[in-house]
Amino acid sequence: MTFLWAFIIGGLICVIGQLLIDLTKFTPARILVAFVVAGCILGGLGLYDRLVDFAGAGAFVPLPGFGNLLARGVKQAVDERGFLGVLTGGLTAMAGGVTVAVVLGYLAALVSSPKAKGL
């Protein structure tokens, strides 16, 4: 059942992005920024985790899930170390994913010929 909801919710979040591209002047870069910020705010309000409980990867694989991860991280850090957690929580939460993307992206650039293009 989780697979079905992952498919439907994940697909629908992408449809929202597609509608923003087709019906407004949103570029892919703005979509990425808007979705991460939206996920962080929804996560801050404690709403996004409910979607994750329900849809699993359908909620945490799309970029709002990345924003939610930041919100969860900053709350946890504030719980653990008070005000200083405001400064450390977000970056700590994203550390793993960003490091993987940077390291692999860097290695890919070293070994590839520059014909691959972005979206």
Add this chain to the structure above:
Amino acid sequence: MDKQTYADMVKAASPPTAVFGNCVRAFFVGGGICVLGQVLHDAFLGTGLARDDAGLVTAAVLILLAVLLTALGVYEKIGKFAGAGSIVPITGFANSVAAPAIEHKKEGLVLGVGAKMFVIAGPVLIYGIMASVVVGLVYYFVGGGS
């Protein structure tokens, strides 16, 4: 004819079915990437990883796949077909890091690969950090209610 009039004319002339078709393709490809994430996540949970760790390893594998496909020039083709279906998942973020790094390699390892790698990911991280600080401040001063 001003810019707005032209934009309205383009909007009126372009078939609404194009938007619908784009959405259908975004739905199936984006949903499919999420199902792949779910398969990986369940598999890693099955090996005894904690929930958060399984999430990170799942993200790492999806990022690895996206970077490989970007380097091979395949992700660009998926993107042309799927639109937001390939942009919105975490794989789109990985593509936004790898593609400009590869594309600008000839400008050098520092100002080419190093700087251009973050041409899209940089804004994402900056606004993500800003949002997390706002959430953290509200949570600290107002409390999360839990």
